[in-house]
Amino acid sequence: MEINIQKRVLEANETQADINRNFFKEQNVFVLNMMSSPGSGKTQLLCRTLTTLLPGVRTGVIVGDVCTRNDADRLEVTRAKVIQINTDQFGGDCHLAAPLILDSAKEIGCEDLDLLIVENIGNLVCPAEFDIGEDEKAVVLSVTEGEDKPLKYPLMFRVADIAILNKIDLLPYLDFDAKLAVDNMKQVHPGLPVFEMSAKTGEGLDPWIEWLKIKVFEKTGR
Amino acid sequence: MEINIQKRVLEANETQADINRNFFKEQNVFVLNMMSSPGSGKTQLLCRTLTTLLPGVRTGVIVGDVCTRNDADRLEVTRAKVIQINTDQFGGDCHLAAPLILDSAKEIGCEDLDLLIVENIGNLVCPAEFDIGEDEKAVVLSVTEGEDKPLKYPLMFRVADIAILNKIDLLPYLDFDAKLAVDNMKQVHPGLPVFEMSAKTGEGLDPWIEWLKIKVFEKTGR
Numbered sequence: 001m002e003i004n005i006q007k008r009v010l011e012a013n014e015t016q017a018d019i020n021r022n023f024f025k026e027q028n029v030f031v032l033n034m035m036s037s038p039g040s041g042k043t044q045l046l047c048r049t050l051t052t053l054l055p056g057v058r059t060g061v062i063v064g065d066v067c068t069r070n071d072a073d074r075l076e077v078t079r080a081k082v083i084q085i086n087t088d089q090f091g092g093d094c095h096l097a098a099p100l101i102l103d104s105a106k107e108i109g110c111e112d113l114d115l116l117i118v119e120n121i122g123n124l125v126c127p128a129e130f131d132i133g134e135d136e137k138a139v140v141l142s143v144t145e146g147e148d149k150p151l152k153y154p155l156m157f158r159v160a161d162i163a164i165l166n167k168i169d170l171l172p173y174l175d176f177d178a179k180l181a182v183d184n185m186k187q188v189h190p191g192l193p194v195f196e197m198s199a200k201t202g203e204g205l206d207p208w209i210e211w212l213k214i215k216v217f218e219k220t221g222r
Numbered sequence: 223m224e225i226n227i228q229k230r231v232l233e234a235n236e237t238q239a240d241i242n243r244n245f246f247k248e249q250n251v252f253v254l255n256m257m258s259s260p261g262s263g264k265t266q267l268l269c270r271t272l273t274t275l276l277p278g279v280r281t282g283v284i285v286g287d288v289c290t291r292n293d294a295d296r297l298e299v300t301r302a303k304v305i306q307i308n309t310d311q312f313g314g315d316c317h318l319a320a321p322l323i324l325d326s327a328k329e330i331g332c333e334d335l336d337l338l339i340v341e342n343i344g345n346l347v348c349p350a351e352f353d354i355g356e357d358e359k360a361v362v363l364s365v366t367e368g369e370d371k372p373l374k375y376p377l378m379f380r381v382a383d384i385a386i387l388n389k390i391d392l393l394p395y396l397d398f399d400a401k402l403a404v405d406n407m408k409q410v411h412p413g414l415p416v417f418e419m420s421a422k423t424g425e426g427l428d429p430w431i432e433w434l435k436i437k438v439f440e441k442t443g444r
Contacts, residue, residue, distance in 0.1 A: 005227050006313055038259045038346045038375065039367025066347060068373050091228055092377055094316065094347035122374070124260045125288060125316035125345055144366035144389070145261025151290050152344070153260065155314060167366070173395045 013130050016098035020133025023102060027110035030219040031118065032212070033132055035156060036140035037149075038122030041166045043071045045140065045199035046119060050078035052209050057216055059115040062104045064096040071119060083108050087121065095126040098133060114216050124149065128156040135219060136161040143167045143174060147181040154188040162193045164208065169198040235352050238320035242355025245324060249332035252441040253340065254434070255354055257378060258362035259371075260344030263388045265293045267362065267421035268341060272300035274431050279438055281337040284326045286318040293341065305330050309343065317348040320355060336438050346371065350378040357441060358383040365389045365396060369403040376410040384415045386430065391420040 024031050036042050046061060053059050060081035063071045072084035083104045087093035090100070101118060110116060118134065120127045139160040141149055144167060150157040157163065163185050165178065182194050195211070197204030216222065246253050258264050268283060275281050282303035285293045294306035305326045309315035312322070323340060332338060340356065342349040361382040363371055366389060372379040379385065385407050387400060404416050417433070419426030438444065 005231065009227065037261060037344070038371055039364070065374050067376055068370065070370050070374065092347070092351070094345070121347070122259070123316070123345055123347055125314070125343070126348065129314070142261070142366065144364065144392070148290065148292050149260055152287050152292065154289055170366070170392070170395060173392060 010129060013098050016102065017131035017133040020098050020102050020105070023105065024110070024116070024133060024135070027113075028220050029110045029113045029116050030216045031116045031134040032215070033118045033120060033127075033134035033137045034140060035120045035124075035127045035137065035160075036122060037124045037142070037145060040122070040140045040142040040145070041199050042119050042122075042140050043074050045164070045166060046075055046117065047078055048199050048202060048205060049209065049212070050075065050080045052205070053115070053212065054078060054080060057114050057213060058112060059117065060108045060110070060113045061117045061119060062096075062101065062108065063119045064121045066092050066094075066121060081108050081113070094121060094123050095130045096120050096132060097130055101132040114220055114222055115212065124153040124156050128153075128159050136215065138162050138164060140164045140166050141181065141185075143170055143176045143178065143181070147177050147184055150181070150184040150188050157185050157188045157192065160189065160192065162195065162211065165194055165196045166199055168196050168203065169201050232351060235320050238324065239353035239355040242320050242324050242327070245327065246332070246338070246355060246357070249335075250442050251332045251335045251338050252438045253338045253356040254437070255340045255342060255349075255356035255359045256362060257342045257346075257349045257359065257382075258344060259346045259364070259367060262344070262362045262364040262367070263421050264341050264344075264362050265296050267386070267388060268297055268339065269300055270421050270424060270427060271431065271434070272297065272302045274427070275337070275434065276300060276302060279336050279435060280334060281339065282330045282332070282335045283339045283341060284318075284323065284330065285341045286343045288314050288316075288343065303330050303335070316343060316345050317352045318342050318354060319352055323354040336442055336444055337434065346375040346378050350375075350381050358437065360384050360386060362386045362388050363403065365392055365398045365400065365403070369399050369406055372403070372406040372410050379407050379410045379414065382411065382414065384417065384433065387416055387418045388421055390418050390425065391423050
């Protein structure tokens with residue numbers, strides 16, 4: 001029973017995601033859906049990314065959390081346009097669904113943006129199942145989470161267009177085999193581009209910034 | 223619509239959880255539901271816990287993952303009875319639901335156990351909503367995940383009977399305020415007992431082992 005219900009929820013979401021996709025095309029904005037476990041460092045990564053991109057690449061962020069607007073407060077110091085979604089008023093949802101994204105995208109004003117980043121709710125399972133009409137999906141894995149996560153949560157790594165291996169500044173203090181982690185990502189998703197970096201120190205950030213600029217240019221011509 | 227569907231799923235789960243609770247009472251076994259984000263160190267903590275408890279406290283583990291039997295393989299070296307559940311055959315579920323638990327509990331043979339630990343799927347949102355008929359719930363937070371997680375995922379910390387703050391061996395290398403993390407836990411759940419430890423080094427493990435022994439004795443008389 002539960003599986004059939006889930007199927008209907010996903011189908012309804014897919015219909016809305018197509019509407020979102022058309023909206024983002026009309027607005028000529030590149031949309032990236034960033035997903036990860038809780039505490040992988042997405043917000044820190046975005047703070048550094050926004051500081052580097054702005055004002056050249058006009059970037060907005062929709063931040064999803066069950067509760068609090070901590071992440072929006074952290075991101076607003078970069079002067080990016082930021083909207084915080086809290087899902088506790090929608091039953092404490094574990095993912096951002098397509099209808100919420102369209103409402104927030106209209107509120108943030110996409111006509112002034114080149115790039116819209118959606119920082120999804122920290123969860124390595126459910127958000128992978130919900131298309132929000134984005135252009136591409138990124139998954140962030142922190143080196144503290146263990147090398148086997150791509151094998152244990154394969155859907156997330158299969159749907160992702162790029163992966164970020166974050167917190168590499170902690171490698172000296174962990175029994176973590178970065179090569180094995182990347183191999184595991186490529187086992188579930190052959191050819192997946194992986195950027196290894198530390199959002200804290202800035203090491204390895206440049207290829208990710210370049211990737212974003214290229215993607216924005218490819219879609220918007222700007 | 224989605225919220226009403228979710229409500230029906232949770233009600234059906236609750237009915238089954240009551241059946242589980244009666245079964246565990248008949249079998250005279252203490253059942254602990256362990257939950258956390260992916261990569262918080264639950265399996266490493268259980269390896270050390272089982273090694274310390276066995277053979278005095280007869281312990282079995284039901285391990286939930288979307289895919290792989292990596293965790294069961296790691297736990298079996300302790301010689302505990304271990305059953306791996308993979309939810310990919312049930313639509314890739316993001317939590318362990320009550321019906322799966324009863325099937326596995328019957329298979330593992332609770333009549334020979336004092337303690338049954340359920341290592342839930344790595345997810346700080348959904349498993350908090352699904353009662354499995356357990357006696358108590360534990361949440362594990364690793365110090366690499368950030369102090370604000372109890373505020374951002376309050377339901378998990380509200381339903382938990384105890385919390386474990388793991389990986390304290392990494393504190394010297396992080397900007398993590400352990401006192402603030404514990405304060406945040408107690409803000410959403412006043413009086414919540416918190417055990418600070420490193421499953422890797424064994425530091426701080428004793429109070430947790432004592433807590434388990436007391437709980438087993440209180441329920442089973444053994």
